[in-house]
Structures are given as structure tokens and as C-alpha cells.
Amino acid sequence: MDMKRDAIEGPELRKAGLLERVFRLSEHGTTVRTEMLAGLTTFLTMAYIVFINPNILADAGMPKGSVFVATCLVAALGSLIMGLYANWPVALAPGMGLNAYFTYVVVLGMGYTWQAALGAVFISGCCFLLVTLTGLRSIIVDGIPRSMRIAITVGIGLFLAIIALKNAGVVAASPATFVTIGDLHKPSTVLAVIGFIMVAVLSVRKVKGALLVSILTVTVLSFLVAGNSFGGVISMPPSIEPTLFALDIKGALSGGLLNVVLVLFLVELFDATGTLMGVATRAGLVTDGHSGRLNKALMADSASIFFGSLLGTSSTTAYLESASGVEEGGRTGLTAVTVAGLFLACLFFSPLAGSVPPYATAPALFYVACLMLHELVGLDWDDLTEVIPACVTAVLMPFTYSIATGVSFGFITYALLKLLTGRARDVKPVVWVIAAVFLFKFVETGGAH
Secondary structure, three states: OHHHHHHHHHHHHHHHHHHHHHHOOHHHOOOHHHHHHHHHHHHHHHOOHHHHHHHHHHOOOOOHHHHHHHHHHHHHHHHHHHHHHHOOOOOEEEOOOHHHHHHHHHHOOOOOOHHHHHHHHHHHHHHHHHHHHOOHHHHHHHOOOHHHHHHHHHHHHHHHHHHHHHHHOOEEEEOOOEEEEOOOOOHHHHHHHHHHHHHHHHHHOOOOOHHHHHHHHHHHHHHHHOOOOOOOOOOOOOOOOOOOOOOOHHHHOOHHHHHHHHHHHHHHHHHHHHHHHHHHHHOOOOEOOEOOOHHHHHHHHHHHHHHHHHHOOOOEEEOOOHHHHHHOOOOOHHHHHHHHHHHHHHOOOHHHHOOOOHHHHHHHHHHHHHHHHHHHHHOOOOOHHHHHHHHHHHHHHHHOOOHHHHHHHHHHHHHHHHHHOOOHHHOOHHHHHHHHHHHHHHHHHOOOO
């Protein structure tokens, strides 16, 4: 009987042993099941990108089917690199906002071809790799004051909150007040509210997988009362050939696109770095802004931009939605590797993945956003030169719908306050440089784009 049990358990134990060696699960107080559940949760909260990204880039004239494949592949590749190389539970995919800038500003607004815009993404990715390889990016991160690191985390939480509320239909656009209450009679909005109450109650009761249970429950109910349609299970992926290596580097080196490269670089730098720091801090992977694996995480993020431009999509970045997986207990790269596998599966199961509506994932995102606001207790509220820039950073992220803009104004405010109150010595050199670069950018562009 024991021999039979050993024969059954042997492969499982060896498998667990391999994963233990690669991801150091016990060291991080986690298990294979917890990590894979966290990966599934993260995937479900960000799977929308495989449908939204092709729709946005199609407006730039790019083949929608090819962009769908490129989106799945770069998300899988980036998350795989993050998981295996950096061992962080952070997933990557083409960034929201960056794809809109690519289409509506660079291509439709400035009149460049999508091939030239891809070339600009490629060049910005090369710059990104360069500052990461030389250690300049980690120097920038290390130079960020503690108050600004807290502000980045809180701001990301608020940004996540407005995305969740918008997806849920709880808030809507208003010409008079910019945002207002949405239509609470819509079935999708009602389901989102129910989902949030469910995830909150289950979390208080310490039910494992609370976020995932909420997402799946709302999805099932959406078929019954919200008119959600089940589009099938399996379909063969389209060809990626139309966008593969289609970038136009020569066109990207023209005068007008050099400014685009700079903007892409700055947005990528602070969007990705801010997200990595916010999610990693929430996971307990960063202590006082430092981590032995932070440089590897930065490298994985940088490499993903480079590969994304070759495959045929806008800039790739670390995803805020990774916070939902972290909240489910994800602490190692196995979470990211799980996400990578699910994105590869999306190539063949795209109709099934598309059955999860945004309002089903919104409750989980909003719940995570609420928890991220806890970081505010770490601010020194008696020092206004630290508090005011932190508040400017956190508040402007959701109100401008841009992490990069919040960070930009935060650094400028931080430097000016320290300078004008006689505390310039408290500011590290890298902060002066960052503030000056952002100030110059706003003077040149007037804050546009």
C-alpha cells in the first residue's frame, strides 16, 4: 500500500521540488496552489487587454487579428521573463494609455504611419534597456524619497479605483462635473456592486480565493441577467505576419518622432517603475525601496517593450492588475508564469476568455484599491514638504488618468517646496534631474499628450 502511494506521490513531490528550487516558495511563505490561484486571478483582471488593445491599434490602421496575437504573445513572454528571471508576481502586457497615445496622438494626430510609431516604441525600448543595464534606472528608483514612494503606491490605488468604478458603471462622464454617478439601474452595474460586497464579505471571513469567487460569480450571473453572450470556446489564432518585424526605425528617427520617443521613454519609465514599486511593496518584496530582485524586474520590464515592438504592438508595461493576484497571496514568479501560460492559452481560447466582462473584474480591482490606501499611514504628516508633494502625486494620477503625470507634478512640487523652504540639501541629485526634465517637458508641450 505504501509503495503504491509513493508511486503516485513521487512525480508530484518531484514537481513540487522543482518549483521550490526555481521560485523558493517556502521562503516566501506560499504554495503552488496559492501561486497558481493568484496567477489566475491576475489574468482574469487583465485579460481585457487582449480585446481592447487590438481595437485601439486597429484605429491606427493595424491588422486587428495580428495585433491580437502580438498582444497575447508579448504578454506571455514578458510575464514569463518576469517570473523566471526576476521571480516577482507581476504580469506584463501592452499598457493602457500608451496604446491610446500610439494611435490617437502619434498616428492619427501627428500623421505618422503605424510602422514608424512601432519604430519609436523600439527606440524607446532600447533606451529603456540601456538605462537599466547601466544601472541608471535603479539609481533613479533609489533616489525616490520615501514619501514619494508611498504616494506612488497610493496614487496607483486611486488610479485602480477610478478604472474599476468606470468599468463597473458606478461613475460616468459628465460635461458639467467631468465625472458623476452612473446608471445604478443597469444590470451590469448592479452585478458589479454585488460582486464588491461579495469580495469584501468573503475577505473579512478569510475565505481563500475571495476575489476569484467574486469574478466567476458575477460572470455566471452576467449570462443570466445582463445579456452577456457566450461566444464559444476554441478558435485558431490569426496570422501575426502582417505586424511581425514591420517597424520602421528609419521613419522613427525623423525629427518629429524624436520627441515622441522621449515622451514614450518617460511614460514607460515612470508608469512601469511606479507600478512595479507599488505592487511589490504591497507584496512585501521591497523594504524601504530596495530589493535584490528589483533590477531583474526592471530588466524584464525593459525587455518586454523591445520584444513587443518587434511583434507588432505598442509599449508593454507592468500591470496594475497584478495587485489583485498579490492580494490572493501571490509572492513569487510562479504567479507571473501562470499568467504567461494563460495568455498563451488565449491564442486558442479567445472566445472563452472574452466571456469575462469588465464589470466582473471591477469589484476585485476596487477592493484592492481600497487596501492600497493603507500606505498613507506611513507618511510623516508633520512635514508638509513631504506630505504636499505626496498628495499632489496621488491625487493627480486618477484625475489626469495618468500615472506618469502624477509622478511628474509630484517631483516638480517636491523639488520646488524643498528649494523655496530652505531644505534643498534634503533633495538627492537624481530628484533635481527628474524634476528639471519633467518641468522642461511641460514647458515644451504645455502638458499636452
